[in-house]
Amino acid sequence: MDLAYLSEWANLIIRWAHVITGVAWIGASFYFIGLDNQLDPPADGDPRVRGEQWAVHGGGFYYKRKYQVAPPQLPEKLHWFKWEAYWTWITGFALFVLIYWGQASTYLIDPGVMDLSPGVAIGISAAMLVAGWVIYDLICRSKFGEDETKLSIAMVVLLVVAAFAACHVFSGRGAFLQVGAMTGTIMVANVAMVIIPGQRKMVEAMKAGREPDPKYGRWGKQRSVHNTYLTLPVLFLMLSPHYPMTWSGPWNWVVLLAIALAGALVRQWFVLRQVGRNPILLPAIATVVIVGLMVALRPAPAPSLAGVEVPAFAEVQAITASHCAQCHAAWPTFDGIAAAPKGVMLETPQQLRRWAAAMRQQVQTEAMPPGNLTEMTAEERAKLLAWIAAGARTE
Ligand code: HEC
Structure with a gap:
């Protein structure tokens, strides 16, 4: 069996695993955002409890409670949500390496955009993956991070820069996947470097009989909210290779940003509906953006x-x-x-x-x-x- 044939199978198996773990991760993430937004005040008035919910699913009844910071004592067994996210990244990175690095001259490089050698293109791609996370994380931890509005603006600027740079260095298709991989990396790093370590510190504090510091809960929540808005844009970018009309034009970086915006607006609409609001303007703007793109990107007559x-x-x-x-x-x-x-x-x-x-x-x-x-x-x-x-x- 030759290498190219084996690599087809590797592509299939890794992609399959990537979709499965991605579904598990994003599913759990949507579930918990929804749960958080739809908690009722605790029936017993316990001041340590932020909210609770009764639910029915799959023939069973569930009773869930969220504590303000932590329960008075820790249960024996705690279920952690992390491997869904880690495996999504591991399989995604493997697939990216197999396709976009392994066959860089076919998928990552377009000499009409920038005439790169495979080695240089892979180097830039790797550097951008790391830089995306480092810069994002520094902004979140800086003064900006304390002000949600400033932070949101900084994040939009970061995405604009990433999209513009990628689309002026790589092939359209490669650029979209590069930005998707950068965003996905940020989302998983939020879990691995901020959310889980914070939770671990809280658990350690409780085991040592100390009051856990609520700042870790706040930080974790902030990152998990970012992740939720990035979800729909990332899923589009992952599917984009099938749709050359989105990335083959000279304004592809604008198309990327416009579709990302539409995705984030739709997600925001879902989240607000969960807290009893229904700002119909959000999906309306998203629809206008998508229809606008349909018209703007129509093939040359x-x-x-x-x-x-x-x-x-x-x-x-x-x-x-x-x-x-x-x-x-x-x-x-x-x-x-x-x-x-x-x-x-x-x-x-x-x-x-x-x-x-x-x-x-x-x-x-x-x-x-x-x-x-x-x-x-x-x-x-x-x-x-x-x-x-x-x-x-x-x-
Ligand atoms: C260097 C190899 C190569 C050459 C040359 C090439 N293709 Fe392709 N083609 C591919 C690959 C790889 C794919 C699968 C792309 C993917 O994974 O989305 C593909 C996919 C396609 C598809 C299916 C698209 C889809 O997603 O359903 C069509 C149609 C196609 N090529 C037509 C052409 C035509 C027409 C030409 C010549 C003008 C051509 N190709 C030249 C490699 C090539």
Whole structure:
């Protein structure tokens, strides 16, 4: 078995695990934010209790209470929520390394954006992952961190800088995943470096018979609120490789920020609904943003093909043979490609007919060939598109 084939399996298994652990983590995180927001005052009036909730799920009744700081004494067994987050990061990082570092010249680099060598691109990518967390954490711990408004503004500025920088260094697709990985890293580091250590200090204090310091609870809560607003934007970024229209244009960093904003607004709406409010303006703005993007990013109108003569099928086949079939073939010859990507083979007339619509999407947005590795010219693109527009005839 060759390496490229094994790496396909690694891709599948790690991605599967990543989605599973991500669902477990984000599910638990949404659950606890919802629980926190929907607590009722304690029925017994216990001043140490911040709130309680009765719930029914899966055929059982549950009774949950949240303490202001901590219960009078610690139970024998405490359930911690951390491995969901850690494993989401471990699998996510492994997948990022496998795809975006392992095949940097295909996925991370676009010489049209910046002509980087794989080593340099990987170095910048790694440095940005670390820097994102370090800068974010320093801002949270600084004076800014004490004022929620200032902190929110600082975080938005940080995201704008990250999106702008990534989109001016990496390929569009690579940049979106880079920003997604940076944000995901911040979210997991919030759990690993702030929330869990704080909880551990509180538990230690109680074991030593001391009153736990409530500041750890406050800090943990602040980071967990940040995580909740970042969730929807990160999930979009993780899915974005499927949607070249979002990252293939020159204003891709603005698109990234606009969709992130829409995601955060929708999350804010959900959170406010949990406390009994319903600011319908939030989803309305999100909808306007998404519809605005749909209009702004619509593909260039057909007239660009008006002057282009529909080529004979033989010419189409020559174009795909020299620009696509190195990878999209039963036996790919391109280094590192073991099987036709996404099962798309572009060799026989039947195959070219079958995939014509998908080819139009990929060729129009210039998502294919990736990073224009096979140096397809604008003229060749126009010919291929004209042939598809005229009905993809193979005789
Ligand atoms: C260097 C190898 C390579 C070349 C050359 C290449 N592709 Fe691809 N193609 C890929 C890979 C890798 C994917 C899968 C991308 C992904 O993982 O999202 C892909 C995916 C696709 C898809 C499916 C997209 C989807 O997400 O459903 C189509 C259609 C496609 N390519 C068309 C083309 C066309 C048309 C050409 C030539 C103009 C071409 N490709 C050239 C590597 C290549």
